[in-house]
Amino acid sequence: MDWIAVDWGTSSLRAWWVGHDGVIKDHRSSDQGMGTLSSDEFEPTLLGLIDDWLTPDAKTQVIACGMIGARQGWVEASYTPVPCTPSQTHLTTAPVSDPRIDVSILSGLSQTKPTTDVMRGEETQISGYLAQHPHFDGVICLPGTHTKWVHVSAGEVISFQTVMSGELFAAISQHTVLRHSVSGDDWDQDSFDTAVDVTLSRPAAFATELFSLRASDLVLGQSHGAARARLSGLLLGMELAATKPYWLGQIVILIGAPALCDLYRASLRAQGVMVDTADATTVTLAGLAAAYKHKFGTLE
């Protein structure tokens, strides 16, 4: 049977039509993220994207991951506590009126010790990576708005840690006085590298270095590209200082947007860490396929 894989985040929706042989027959995306929709719009929005993939006289299975399973989403897919095997978590059935589809949404993961934490969406990418590398033991880092650092062993997620550096960069660069000094797309890599070192070796410097980005513009005419890179570097250095138990002496797999992964890779390598990357879309699809296989016992 054909089935449909869906990654539905806050700001985007992607769907793949997967043939009974596992080959992708078609794929589509839209900017209709769950964050822009009200509760009665989820089903028509999905149908609008995939309608011509469906068969009138048979049910097609839809397996979805991401924020669509949050409390504000289509249906709340409750968190599975770690440690757990991410491909074997519970699937929650979404309420659907169209007889041509069943929709199952993957659970996120939760943790109460050593820190309280949650993830939703990344568990599918981790599951996909483990489907492709079943003997992997080590750390997976998923850079993004909320970067996840994940300790994996024997096929299970043991613990994880979320760091909001990406969202902090956006909030600080758009909603503080620094917006006047970091605007534009210029980038000075040396300034970034230096800033990572500053807060990695002395995290408290984040508090005192921040306003100097503005003052250096006013007093010294520092370029916006240097200030922008310094802000990013100060955040990443503090993140690396805080997550040292995750990466020190480990192999780290990076999964995320290539440009962002490049920044993490360079900074981790400078600390002597072995780094590899995996394609984000590939592991997302592999994770959705692992969930489909876990539920229906077959991929074909």
Place this chain on the structure above:
Amino acid sequence: MDWIAVDWGTSSLRAWWVGHDGVIKDHRSSDQGMGTLSSDEFEPTLLGLIDDWLTPDAKTQVIACGMIGARQGWVEASYTPVPCTPSQTHLTTAPVSDPRIDVSILSGLSQTKPTTDVMRGEETQISGYLAQHPHFDGVICLPGTHTKWVHVSAGEVISFQTVMSGELFAAISQHTVLRHSVSGDDWDQDSFDTAVDVTLSRPAAFATELFSLRASDLVLGQSHGAARARLSGLLLGMELAATKPYWLGQIVILIGAPALCDLYRASLRAQGVMVDTADATTVTLAGLAAAYKHKFGTLE
């Protein structure tokens, strides 16, 4: 001669009519901060507030401090480099068409070592405090959107450090996912105190504790009052870790909004620091009077 004292910041305008004997004859305020005005609106806005204080046949001196002297203000009052005596910096004359007033704007202070930094407005409060306590040697801390830590010795500002904790609190609590978990006005003082200790002893924890404010809401149902206080405490703890050279073993004078000063005072006292406070409006007026006296040689 009577004169007029003006404190004109980004979001507010305050004016005092000072009699020839130094007694305040009247005072007014408005929400027409310089940040809301274009360059041709400064003079009419000020006149609208003080018109009936003026004499038709004599010039009244207006002494102003604050962001009104920034590049985007009425006229740029260039920064005076530290070390310097804050009551003796240059006054810049603003362009005025009304023959009844002269307007002089106080310079801000700038620093290039050990860090690049600027202040504008606080130098007047420091000057006013020193006018009242001419033999003060120690540290003045001015909590606010951009908190200033200032080392004062022998009547001079020796060095200073800006920390953006206040603006970070606003940006994070309004423009990140944490807004869902810290909204409202509730406050849990124990959560604040604990959070200060966390980042004061381990500043990097700021990076990892932040998202747990959201996760603790989702997983444990943590109250918004606790999350809001924790966010504030994490920021202040990191600030105190970064500014330890300013307060360790020092007497610290706090000048700012009373509720915010209370948070700083309690946290500093817990570290064994001797703390005193000074009223912000009183020292602002005293600083403007010191500038008037420096320029015209008399207060009477």
